[in-house]
Amino acid sequence: MNVVDQQILQCLMLDGRASMRRIAEVVGVSEQTATRRYHAMREAGVLRVLVSEATAAARRGLWLLRLQCRPASAAHLGGVLAARDDVSWVALHSGGAELMCTTTLPADAACGTGVLPRISHTSAVLSFTTHLVLHSYSGGPAEWSGFEEPLSEDAQRDLLEGRDPYRRKEAYSPVLPEDRALLAELGRDGRATASALSRTLGWPLSRVRGRLQALLDSGAVTVDVDVMLEAFGYRVSATLLLQVSPNRIVTVCESLSSHRQTSWVAAVTGSANVVAAVTCRDSVELFSYVTEQVGNLPGVLHVEIVPLLTRLKQAATRVADGRLVQSRHMTHGDSDRRA
Numbered sequence: 001m002n003v004v005d006q007q008i009l010q011c012l013m014l015d016g017r018a019s020m021r022r023i024a025e026v027v028g029v030s031e032q033t034a035t036r037r038y039h040a041m042r043e044a045g046v047l048r049v050l051v052s053e054a055t056a057a058a059r060r061g062l063w064l065l066r067l068q069c070r071p072a073s074a075a076h077l078g079g080v081l082a083a084r085d086d087v088s089w090v091a092l093h094s095g096g097a098e099l100m101c102t103t104t105l106p107a108d109a110a111c112g113t114g115v116l117p118r119i120s121h122t123s124a125v126l127s128f129t130t131h132l133v134l135h136s137y138s139g140g141p142a143e144w145s146g147f148e149e150p151l152s153e154d155a156q157r158d159l160l161e162g163r164d165p166y167r168r169k170e171a172y173s174p175v176l177p178e179d180r181a182l183l184a185e186l187g188r189d190g191r192a193t194a195s196a197l198s199r200t201l202g203w204p205l206s207r208v209r210g211r212l213q214a215l216l217d218s219g220a221v222t223v224d225v226d227v228m229l230e231a232f233g234y235r236v237s238a239t240l241l242l243q244v245s246p247n248r249i250v251t252v253c254e255s256l257s258s259h260r261q262t263s264w265v266a267a268v269t270g271s272a273n274v275v276a277a278v279t280c281r282d283s284v285e286l287f288s289y290v291t292e293q294v295g296n297l298p299g300v301l302h303v304e305i306v307p308l309l310t311r312l313k314q315a316a317t318r319v320a321d322g323r324l325v326q327s328r329h330m331t332h333g334d335s336d337r338r339a
Contacts, residue, residue, distance in 0.1 A: 001046070001232045003149055004029055005037055009047060009227065010151045011159050012038075013144075016049040016190055016223035017216075018159055026151070026159045041231075045323025048226045050316055051186035053175050054219055062133040063116065064268055064275060067099040073124035074099055075310075082313035087115060090312040093239065100239060100306070101313075102133075131268035131275065137257040144227075144263035144279060146234060175220050179211060183221065186212075187316075188326065190223055226314040226324055229279050236286050237279045237308040240294065241272035248299025249273060255297055261289050272304065 004027060011023045024034035041047050069077060074092060078099050082090040090101040103115045119128055151159075175183070181201055185192055194212065198205045215221045229237075244252045249267050256276050257265040264277040276294075280286040286305070294303055310319075317324045 001041070004033070005041060006147050006149060006232055007151060008034055008037055009041070009225075009232070010145075010147060012047065012049060013225050013227070014151075014156060014159055016051075016225050022159060022161075026155050044231070045325060046228050046231045048314075048317050048324045048326070049190035049223065050188075050226070051183065051190040051221050051223050052316065053183060054222045061105045062136070063103050063105055064131040064133060064266070065099075065101050065103060065115065065119070065128060066131070067101075067119065067128045068126045069097055069099055069124050070126060071095075071097045075312075077122065077124045078312045081115065082318055084115065087313065088315055091237075091239075091308050092310040092312065093306045093308055096309050098306070129270065131270045131272070134267045134269065135253070137253045137265040137267075138263075143257075144229070144260070146260040146279065146281075147232075150260075175215065179215065182208070182211060186221075224315055226317040228311075228314075228319070228322065228324055230322065234279050234281050236281065236283050237277070237311075238286060239306045239308065240276040240278055240290070241304040241306060242274040242276070242294070242300055243272055243302040244274045245299040245301065246273075248297075252297050252299050256294070259289075259293060261285075272302075 007027045008023060011018055011026055020035045020038065021031050023038075024031040027034060029037075067077075074096055078090050078092055078101075081087050081099070081101050081103075084103075087101050087103045090099065092098070093100055101115075105114055105116055116130065119125055182197065182203075185197055185200055192200075194205060194208045197203070197208045197212075201208065216223070242252070252274055253265050253267055256262050256274070261278050261280055262276050263279060264275075266275050267273060268275050278286065278289065280289060290303060290305060294300060312319055314324060317326065319325070
């Protein structure tokens, strides 16, 4: 992937539904070139833009699970977990004998549904730890920003057309039952045009535009970009588990979330009370980052580096053979019988 591809990706990470005309202007290429390069990356399984309900996970607790598995069974179990729609991220770590994933806990978890109540009965799992996510931090609309040629601040302002991506949205337009069909289509392609959505749903164009804009403006839905950063040359990822002095947790999390290497930072329960997902170009950069930046943060007492071997699911997209792939959702009942 060349510099133009990287800059188109950065634009999408800032605003996943920005018009291709505006993206082309910011990048300095023709609209046809920008469109062609975007579709090439999408077809190659390098990126996927999707729109989802912002409050779906917030209504339930988000948990980080760390599973020590039988090596021969870890990949299969990871695939089963990745097929669940209540699991948003899955990866093989530590040579393939360890899985990490994030999942939400449904209200009826005590009745045996969801991932957590099933783990202890899964023979592939030798032991596990769970961390409740107390607060998630991010570095802004483009959480991971480790590109060697980042967009300038002027280019970012031009793309956003004066909008403040950090502005708290005060108005609220709740997701209505009739919006589900719209969100289902946007879950398949977050850049689907209003005209295409109108044809697919059989809605008037004005209705599509009005509901989508209302949901976006109020923050009821968010636009996310799943990316295979390996395709851009960033091949070393790890999860950092930090022990931090309680009075320093907030400042450490805020510092970590501002680092260009991090894509997700959270305060969690457990002896390791801060977690950070990190992606670097190589192990040399990872070593420098941990020793020179993370290790120098006041309050950091201990850092465990858990190297990532293979991603099985990004935020909401399955990964197969190094590509983002869209697959049918498995129902909770189907996957409960296997995990």
